[in-house]
Amino acid sequence: MPFGGITIGGDFRRILPVIPLGSRGDVVSACITISRLWQQSKVLLLFRNMRLNQSQSSAEAEGFKLFAEWVLKIGNGDSQPCKDSLLVYEEDNIVILPDFFDPETKNYVQNMIQWTYPDFISMYKSPIYLSERAILTPTNHVVGHLNSVIVDTIPGDESTYYSVDRAEDFGGTASELSFAFPPEYLNSINIPGLPPHELKLKQGVAFMLMRNLNQTLGLCNGTMMMITRCLKQCVECEVICGAFVGTKHFIPRMELCPTEMKLPFNLIRKQMPLQIFYSMTINKSQGQSLERVGLYLPNPVFTHGQLYVAFSRVTSPAGLKIFIDSKDGESTNVTKNFVYKEIFYNLPT
Known part of the structure; x- marks a missing residue:
């Protein structure tokens, strides 16, 4: 039997197999949905976001539900800019909701660190404090820079x-x-x-x-x-x-x-x-649940599912803050979201 008959988990909205220097077709061809084994598999669907299942009131539960629906739209590639807007958006662009973007705050490294790690000097030795938060970014180069800045403050x-x-x-x-x-x-x-x-x-x-x-x-x-x-x-x-x-x-x-x-x-x-893990790549954060995530995008994400993974790491909408740089270095609420929709063709609706 395929996989010995055991149940395995997976979310095709997340990051697909990594093919170094591979094209979109190479990445899609490496997925199990293209394999002959897929025809022998029985797909079981899950409908509840367990990370967002800790609401304390009905109003908070409604907010969690709206956030979960928005994250699913990001993962499915269904979130598009408003057509009535006077701005011109490029292909694959999405607009970040105002709840997760502060236009008055500059994307300085110190601002991101202060928001993600408040009272860091007094709490930097607390294991619970460290395990509940992280700064996520797409590339290892930016991760190394952010970690070195945080280490210098210790x-x-x-x-x-x-x-x-x-x-x-x-x-x-x-x-x-x-x-x-x-x-x-x-x-x-x-x-x-x-x-x-x-x-x-x-x-x-x-x-x-x-x-x-x-x-x-x-x-x-x-x-x-x-x-x-x-x-x-x-x-x-x-x-x-x-x-x-x-x-x-x-x-x-x-x-x-x-x-x-x-x-x-x-x-x-x-x-x-x-x-050092004060900051980590979006790929490395897969599987983790965090109470506070500062998402730093000096450059847009570059492959399927990265934006969805970054948004879905938090356990509440209040724990997500997004810092995006435009091409001229200014703060913006528009970024790229790459979704390979052909991945979903062999999945039940």
């Missing part, structure tokens, strides 16, 4: 850890390898799934592990931890979530190699597998 001395990079499986000789790929070039490469060459940390910085280190001790990919001491060759950390809360571990440098890479060699980076 009191204490900063420790910098540099990686040791080397190239392997190169077709030429050893001398050609050293000339073709000098250390400075290898250090400048930033690939999703690898920690950066220069890792700046402080005591009290929260992060997620990027690798499975010891599953019996709870050191798995995605485990949330906080740095308690910065040592010379490693860091001492404390688990702040899950069944192993309070346990302390030492995280050393280790050799990491990305599984998918378009370079003509294998990059081996020896670095601590840590990812």
Whole structure:
């Protein structure tokens, strides 16, 4: 039987399989709805948004319902700008509701941090406080910048850890390898799934592990931890979530190699597998429920489902604030929403 007869979950409004440098057709062709197995599957439909099921009054419940319907329109690609508007909108443009956009607030980094992380200096060591909020953005480059700004606000001395990079499986000789790929070039490469060459940390910085280190001790990919001491060759950390809360571990440098890479060699980076998580990409946030989300869009989303995923992470409409930059750098309430509607052709209505 397909999948052994078990029930699996999925939402085709969310981000589809990631195909590096793939076209829209490549992404659609990689979905299970195109597979021959799909014809043997029985589709079970869900009709209740469980994240928005904590209303305290009838008026609040009605607001949650309207927000859930709006998010579904975003996911289905049915939300269009008002035709009576005097402005001219491009294809795939949508207008953000006034409840989630403040035209008087500039999209300064400090404004986003202050709204998403209020009273951060006094609460930055609280696990519950950190697990309930995040700044989401489409690209890793912006994530790295936002995280570095937030780390700078944490009191204490900063420790910098540099990686040791080397190239392997190169077709030429050893001398050609050293000339073709000098250390400075290898250090400048930033690939999703690898920690950066220069890792700046402080005591009290929260992060997620990027690798499975010891599953019996709870050191798995995605485990949330906080740095308690910065040592010379490693860091001492404390688990702040899950069944192993309070346990302390030492995280050393280790050799990491990305599984998918378009370079003509294998990059081996020896670095601590840590990812600071005050800000994260929209793709990384899938599956999480957050009470407060600051969505920062210096550039529009670039693939199917990213905007829907970002909007649907919150547990209440009051926990969502959107910061969008226009082409000239000013704040705006118009952005792109990409939906590949051919994904829904083989789904029951």
